[in-house]
Amino acid sequence: xxxxxxxxxxxxxxxxxxxxxxxxxxxxxxxVKADAFGHGVLDVARTVLDAGATWLGVATVEEAxxxxxxxxxxxxxxxxxxxxTDVESAIFARITLSCPNVETLAAIENAALALGITAxxxxxxxxxxxxxxxxxxxxxxxxxxxxxxxxxxxxxxTGIWSHLAMAxxxxxGSVHAEVxxxxxxxxxAEAAGLSPQLVHLANSAAAIAHPTAALSMVRVGAALYxxxxxxxxxxxxxxxxxxxxxxxxxxxxxxxxxxxxxxxxRTSRPTxxxxxxxxYGDGVPRALSLGGxxxxxxxxxxxxxxxxxxxxxxxxGAGVFSGVSLGDEVVLLxxxxxxxxxAAEWAALVGTVPHEILTGFGRRVARVAAPFRxxxxx
Ligand SMILES: *Cc1c(COP(=O)(O)O)cnc(C)c1O
Numbered sequence: 001x002x003x004x005x006x007x008x009x010x011x012x013x014x015x016x017x018x019x020x021x022x023x024x025x026x027x028x029x030x031x032v033k034a035d036a037f038g039h040g041v042l043d044v045a046r047t048v049l050d051a052g053a054t055w056l057g058v059a060t061v062e063e064a065x066x067x068x069x070x071x072x073x074x075x076x077x078x079x080x081x082x083x084x085t086d087v088e089s090a091i092f093a094r095i096t097l098s099c100p101n102v103e104t105l106a107a108i109e110n111a112a113l114a115l116g117i118t119a120x121x122x123x124x125x126x127x128x129x130x131x132x133x134x135x136x137x138x139x140x141x142x143x144x145x146x147x148x149x150x151x152x153x154x155x156x157x158t159g160i161w162s163h164l165a166m167a168x169x170x171x172x173g174s175v176h177a178e179v180x181x182x183x184x185x186x187x188x189a190e191a192a193g194l195s196p197q198l199v200h201l202a203n204s205a206a207a208i209a210h211p212t213a214a215l216s217m218v219r220v221g222a223a224l225y226x227x228x229x230x231x232x233x234x235x236x237x238x239x240x241x242x243x244x245x246x247x248x249x250x251x252x253x254x255x256x257x258x259x260x261x262x263x264x265x266r267t268s269r270p271t272x273x274x275x276x277x278x279x280y281g282d283g284v285p286r287a288l289s290l291g292g293x294x295x296x297x298x299x300x301x302x303x304x305x306x307x308x309x310x311x312x313x314x315x316x317g318a319g320v321f322s323g324v325s326l327g328d329e330v331v332l333l334x335x336x337x338x339x340x341x342x343a344a345e346w347a348a349l350v351g352t353v354p355h356e357i358l359t360g361f362g363r364r365v366a367r368v369a370a371p372f373r374x375x376x377x378x
Contacts, residue, residue, distance in 0.1 A: 002364065002365065002366035003245060003246075003248075003277040003278060003364065004243060004244065004245040004277070004278040004282055004332075004364070004365045004366070005243070005244050005245070005365065005366045005367075005368060006038075006241055006242070006243055006361055006365050006366065006367050006368070007241070007242040007243075007244065007368050007369075007370050007372050008039050008040055008043065008044075008240055008241055008367060008368070008369050008370075009238075009240040009241075009242070009370070009371050009372050009373060010043065010044070010047045010240070010369055010371070011371045011373075012226065012238045012239070012240040012371070012373060013039070013044060013047050013048065013051070013224055013225070013240045014047050014048075014050065014051040015051075015237075015238065016223060016224045016225070016226060016237040016238060016240070017030065017047070017048045017051035017052060017053055017224055018051055018052060019223075019235070019236050019237055020204075020207055020208075020218065020220050020223055020224065020237070021051075021052050021053075023207060023208055023235075024202070024207045024211070024214045024218045024220075025211070025214065026214045026215070026216060026217055026218055027054045027055070027216070027217045027218075028048075028052065028053040028054065028055070028217065028218055028220060029053070029054070029055035029056065029057045029077060029200065029217055029218065029219040029220070030044075030045075030048035030049075030053035030055070030056055030057065030220065030221075030224055031056075031057040031058070031219060031220060031221030031224070032044055032045050032048070032056050032057070032058060032063075032067075032221075033057070033058045033059040033060075033063060033221065034059070034359045035359070036225075037221060037222070037224075037225045037227075037355065037358045037359055038241065038358045038359045038360070038361055039225060039240060039241060039358070040367050040369070041063070041066060041067070041070075042066075042067070042070040042072070043369055044224075045067055045070070045072050045074075046072070048224060049072070049074050053074075054074065054075065054217075055074065055075045055076070055077060055217065056072070056074055056075070056076045056077070057076075057077045057078075057079070057219050057221075058076065058077070058078050058079075059078065059079060059080045060078060060080050061078050061080075061081065061085050061086055061087070061089065061090045061095065061097075063078065064076045064077075064078040064090060064093065064095040065089055065090070065093055065095070068093045068094075068095070075096060076094075076095050076096065077095075077096045077097075077098065077122060077219075078090065078095050078096070078097060078098065079098035079124065079132075079161075080098075080132075081097045081098050081099060081100070081104055081108070082103075082104055082107075083103045083104055083106070083107045084107075085104075085107070087107055087108050087111045087119070088111040088114070088115060091108070091111055091112050091115055091117050091119045092115060092117065094120075096120040096121070096122060096158065096159070097119060097120070097121055097122070098121075098122050098123075098124045098161070099121045099122070099123050099124060099142075099146070099155075100123075100124040100126075100132050100133045100134055101134060101138070101142065102141065102142060102145045105121075105142070105145055105146060105149060105155070108121060108149075108154070108155060109149045109152065109154040109155060110154075112154040112155060113152065113153075113154050118153055118154065118155060118156050119154065119155045119156070120155075120156055120158045121146065121155045121156065121157050121158070121159075122157070122158065122159035122160060122161050122196070122198065122200075123139075123142060123143065123146060123157055123159075123160045123161075123189065123196070124160075124161055124162065125139055125160060125161070125162045125181065125182060125185045126162065127162040127163075127164070127165075127177075127178035127181040127182055127201070128162075128164070128165040128166070128174055128177070128178050128181075129162075129163055129164075129165045131163070132163075133162060133163075136181060136185075139185055139188055140188050140192070143188055143189045143191075143192035143194055144192050146189075146192070146194060147192045147193040147194055150193070150194065157189065157194045157195075157196050158196060158197055158198060159196045159197060159198030159199065159200065159216075160182065160185055160186055160189055160196045160198075160199055161182075161198075161199070161200045161201065161219070162178065162181070162182050162185075162201050163201070163203065164178055164201060164202065164203055164205070164206050164213065165178070166178075167202070167203055167205035167206040167209065167210055167213070167229075167230075168205040168229050168230055168231065169231065170209055170230060170231070170232065170233065175206060175210045175212075175213055176212070178201065178213070179201065179212060179213050179215070182199060182201050182215070183199075186199055197216070198216045198217055199215045199216050199217075200215060200216060200217045200218070200219050201213050201215055201219075202214050202215065202218040202219065202220070203218075203219060203220060203221070203222070203229070204220045204221060204222040204223035204224075204227070204229045204235070205222075205229040205230045206218070207220050207223065208223060208229070208230055208233060208235045209230045209233055222354075222355060223235050223237045224237070224240075225237075225239070225240055225241065225358060226238045226239035226240055226241075227239075227343070227344070227353075227354045227355060227358070228344065238373060239333075239335070239336075239342060239343065241333060241343070241358060242331070242333055242334050242335070242372045243278075243284075243331070243332040243333040243334075243361070243365070244329055244330060244331055244332065244334075245276050245277060245278045245329075245330045245332065246276070246277075246327055246328060246329055246330055247274045247275065247276065247296065247316075247324060247325070247326055247327060247328045247330060248275050248276070248277050248326070248327075249274070249275035249326070250272060250273070250274050250275075250316070250322075250324065250325075250326055251272070251273050252270070252271070252272055253267055253270065253271060253272075253273055254267070254270050255267055255268060255269050255270055255271075256268075258305075259273065259304045259305035259313055260304070260305025260306050260308065260313055261305070261306050261308065262306070263305070264289065264305055264306050265304040265305040267304075267315070269318060270318065271315055271316075271317065271318055272315070272316050272317055272318070272322040272324070273304065273313050273314070273315055273316070274296075274301070274313070274314045274315075274316045274322075274324055274330075275311060275312075275313060276294065276311065276312050276313070276314055276330050276332075277310065277311050278310070278311070278312065278332065278365070279307055279308045279309045279310045279311050279312055280307050280308070280309055281309040281310055281362055281364070282310070282361060282362045282364050282365050283357070283360035283361035283362050283365065284307055284312065284332060285307070285346065285350045285352075285357070285360075286306060286307045287349065287350035287351070288303055288307055288312075288346060288349060288350060289303060289305065289306040289307050290349075291349050292307070292341075292346070292349055293314075293341060294314055294330050294331060294332050294341065295330075295331040295334060295338075295339065295340040295341060296314075296316065296324050296328050296329070296330050296331070297323065297324065297328060297329075298338065298339065299323070300339065300341075301314045301315060301316045301317070301324070302314065302315055314330070333346070333357075334372075335372070335373055337373075342354075343357040343358055
């Protein structure tokens with residue numbers, strides 16, 4: 001039996017999917033990159049499609065092909081495409097490819113001509129991340145090249161897209177400016193002879209807080225997994241991942257006992273220590289050594305000493321009357337409504353975003369699908 005288990009609540013993911021559809025009022029591309037933010041890509045893909053998502057979005061072609069190998073035939077969009085990508089496999093599998101520049105366009109065009117299959121392409125504009133995509137300056141040339149490639153039958157530009165830099169901070173003006181840029185970019189594309197049907201820009205934060213950025217479709221990841229992305233705005237989406245382990249050893253110790261590597265914690269009184277067999281090698285951040293806690297039987301207990309690669313130690317109370325027994329379930333990530341730790345709490349403690357916590361769990365952790373919240377269906 002695995003020493004730690006991730007329980008994935010697909011009913012919660014389905015409710016989150018319907019919530020985003022309702023909030024945005026446009027079709028949804030559900031982002032299932034990075035193993036669906038650690039929740040298990042094939043199961044999540046089926047859940048979100050059943051709940052009303054029409055597209056799936058992933059970063060890499062390998063991720064897209066994994067969906068096809070898993071017998072998922074919905075439209076799939078992959079956005080990390082470059083001249084060295086295996087675009088041939090992608091085109092053969094009817095994956096819609098992002099194209100940020102003429103070099104990538106040439107690779108897609110060559111592969112499509114060799115296969116005799118028209119490749120569906122969404123041109124990528126950079127509206128403000130300074131990360132991937134065509135600059136505004138190069139956009140018109142990219143559209144012209146794409147129009148030429150369309151005439152050869154190699155590609156069909158079915159969409160254009162960008163990614164928002166500042167949607168998570170309400171009140172910044174940049175979302176409106178980015179909407180304007182992509183709207184202008186569509187006009188430029190049309191003037192070049194293209195007819196992109198889909199214009200997509202909005203991530204979770206925009207789907208929740210910026211209705212004018214919804215355009216033809218929202219491209220949402222975080223919210224589906226219950227991550228609140230807009231500071232000060234509760235989206236109504238629920239976490240769908242629960243991490244549990246169990247107390248596998250208990251010991252009584254006296255005062256002034258050093259715990260773990262380098263004795264970074266010393267007991268201040270006679271107390272009971274519980275061993276929990278999960279560590280940073282499983283994705284429990286070592287930085288939780290200071291300030292992290294777990295829930296056992298509905299009570300919070302502090303992590304003591306440094307989190308090791310495979311184990312951590314929790315102080316479960318004074319003397320022999322700790323109330324914690326060998327074999328008790330330990331909740332490392334759970335339900336905030338029950339006072340259990342959450343990914344958002346961990347992220348704040350270790351100075352990261354919940355996304356990094358959710359995508360960080362290792363292969364020793366078992367994954368099971370089961371509902372774990374009592375929330376009524378929407
Ligand atoms: C991760 C990602 C998304 C989803 O963003 P969320 O904030 O998780 O909703 C959308 N588009 C691209 C290009 C991404 O990389």
